[in-house]
Amino acid sequence: MRYEKITKELFIENRNRFILKMKSNTISILTSNDVKHNNADDIMGFTQNNDLFYLSGIDQEETILVLYPEAYKKNNREILFIKETNEHVKIWDGEKLTKSEASEISGIKRVEWLKDFEKVLQLMAFEADGFYLGHNEHIKRVTKDQQTQQDRMILWCKEKYPLHDYHRVAKITRELRPIKSDVEVALIQRAANISVESFKRVLKVCKPNIKEYELEAELTYNLVRSGGSHHAFMPIVASGKNACALHYNSNDAICKEGDMILMDFGVCYANYNSDTTRCFPVNGKFSKRQKEVYTSVLHCLKEGSKLLLAGTLPEDYEKEMASLVEAELIKLGLLSANEVAMQDIEKPLYKKYFMHGTAHYLGLDVHDIGLYSRPFEAGMVLTCEPGIYIPEEGIGCRLENDYLITSTGNVNLTEAMPIEIEDIERLMNNKK
Ligand code: GLY
Ligand code: MN
Ligand code: MN
Numbered sequence: 001m002r003y004e005k006i007t008k009e010l011f012i013e014n015r016n017r018f019i020l021k022m023k024s025n026t027i028s029i030l031t032s033n034d035v036k037h038n039n040a041d042d043i044m045g046f047t048q049n050n051d052l053f054y055l056s057g058i059d060q061e062e063t064i065l066v067l068y069p070e071a072y073k074k075n076n077r078e079i080l081f082i083k084e085t086n087e088h089v090k091i092w093d094g095e096k097l098t099k100s101e102a103s104e105i106s107g108i109k110r111v112e113w114l115k116d117f118e119k120v121l122q123l124m125a126f127e128a129d130g131f132y133l134g135h136n137e138h139i140k141r142v143t144k145d146q147q148t149q150q151d152r153m154i155l156w157c158k159e160k161y162p163l164h165d166y167h168r169v170a171k172i173t174r175e176l177r178p179i180k181s182d183v184e185v186a187l188i189q190r191a192a193n194i195s196v197e198s199f200k201r202v203l204k205v206c207k208p209n210i211k212e213y214e215l216e217a218e219l220t221y222n223l224v225r226s227g228g229s230h231h232a233f234m235p236i237v238a239s240g241k242n243a244c245a246l247h248y249n250s251n252d253a254i255c256k257e258g259d260m261i262l263m264d265f266g267v268c269y270a271n272y273n274s275d276t277t278r279c280f281p282v283n284g285k286f287s288k289r290q291k292e293v294y295t296s297v298l299h300c301l302k303e304g305s306k307l308l309l310a311g312t313l314p315e316d317y318e319k320e321m322a323s324l325v326e327a328e329l330i331k332l333g334l335l336s337a338n339e340v341a342m343q344d345i346e347k348p349l350y351k352k353y354f355m356h357g358t359a360h361y362l363g364l365d366v367h368d369i370g371l372y373s374r375p376f377e378a379g380m381v382l383t384c385e386p387g388i389y390i391p392e393e394g395i396g397c398r399l400e401n402d403y404l405i406t407s408t409g410n411v412n413l414t415e416a417m418p419i420e421i422e423d424i425e426r427l428m429n430n431k432k
Contacts, residue, residue: 001059002227003270008107010183011057014176015078018055019069021172027124028067028132028169029157031149035061045230049150050364051134051173053271056080056106060097062114068124075110076124084113130165131157137170138369170369178361178370179379185404187272188362188381189413191228192402194267195274196417198222203418203427208257208282212237216251219265232266232273232366239282243396244389246356255282260290262396266366273366275383276414277400284428286421290395293388294421296328297397300386301419304358308382308403308410314359314372321358325386326350334390358385362402378407 022028030052036044048059056065062083071077080103083089085096099111112120134150136143158166180188201218215237223231234249242248243262255261264277279297281290304321326348329335335349343349359382361368368381376382382405387398401414418424 001270002229004227005105006057006187006270007183008057008105010181011055011105012107013181015055015067017176018172019067021175022067022069022132023130023165023167025070025128026068026130026132026165026167027121027128028065029121029153030055030065030067030134030169031153032058032061032063034149048271049134050177050271050369051169054173054177054364056108058082058097058102058106059271060102064114064117065108066117066121068128070128071124072127073124078108078110079120080106080108080111081114081117081120082111084115125161125164128164130167131161132167132169132172133157134169137168137174138365138367140367174369174371177363177368178374179377180363180381180404181379184272184363185381185413187270188274188402188404191232191267191269191272191274192276192413193416194223194226194228194269195265195276196414197226198265198267199263199276199278199417200427202263203280203424206255206261206280206282206284206428208255210255210282212239212242212251212253212255212261215255215261215263219263223267226267226269228267228269229271230268232268232275235265236263236277237265238262238396241391241394241396243279243398244391245396246389257283258287260286260294260395260397262398264398264400271364273362273364274402274414275362275366275400276402276417277385277387277398278417278419278424279397279399280424280428285425289393290397291421292332293390293395293397294399296325296332297386297388297399298419300324300328301384301399301401304386305384305401305403305410305412308359308376308384308405310376310378310405310407312376314374314376317359317376318357321386322348322350322354325354325388328388329353332388334388353388353390354386355389356385356387358387359383376405378405380405381413 033049035046064081066079102111198219237251238248239255239261240259259282262279266275307317361370362381385400389396403410
């Protein structure tokens, strides 16, 4: 692995918290994700299933975790199944986890080869009343039309054990994962620190006529050399009006003199993510109008993030952010106070210039799992990302930080990433 070893206590504690939420006399089965293939004989890469990782720390394909806390036999209570390795596998595929390495990473004593999964499960299945199985319950999931490893496990298990009760792993992990432990916060912080360095590199090299993808290359270079696994998502490097397309990521335009660039990027380190957005002028000096829009968005970020507090309801936070942006749109002359006073509240006018939400959970997923009906709590990590997009002026501005909610307020994990206009201009003009 590219990342430093994570203490196994994290995964042991996560399992302890997880099994406390399981119904009595049930077995949880968690599977890894599929390896994604390309057209021919190559693969596009592997991303571990985050629930499996959260409970085991195992970052390898073809892994199954079985938890049966009330099993009669003690050695049936936690079993990890991994892909068999041997000298032959080593020659062709390189190093795969041995049983003792998997045990050391996860803190699980009993590790078996995957080929024995069905046989081992059969020996304990009828002792239990039900199963917990994994499924993608993300509100914006993109797996709904494709069969995943989890879907196959559900089909297989229900066919083999039709009279058991069935329950959802995701219901438990969605409750637990939003509250980060100190170890998890440190991993997100590490990802954020890499992002900070990447951003500073970009400010140093940016100049008129550079291509957006050349700036993306700076992000990639710094990420890889710092031990990041991959971008948290396809980075958005959007100059001029490209910044008004929220999911722009072709990054193939030339950055023109006088334009402003919006860069939304994140680092995945040890499966934990950062997610930040900064805007900066191609030529190192904000124009008067860019400065006005930027100052408005920065004001919304500073004021809005003060509401990321334990006890605040996400809905109230979003409403407050919307009214902050609305007030700025009036100041910028984009909306008039009169038309806002008369607006249909079902169709608020600010949505023309600000059309997305401004806080999402951050962690093992960039848009991490968690309910948005639940009040914020200490230990949650959320982004704050107000924006104003004015296609007719070729200006799109979003600023995004990552915050840890604590019992006394919140901590900006991305504090070290330059955001004040003077700091950005100074760094861009002092390129040595
Ligand atoms: N880049 C995705 C987001 O900011 O939510
Ligand atoms: Mn982002
Ligand atoms: Mn975000």
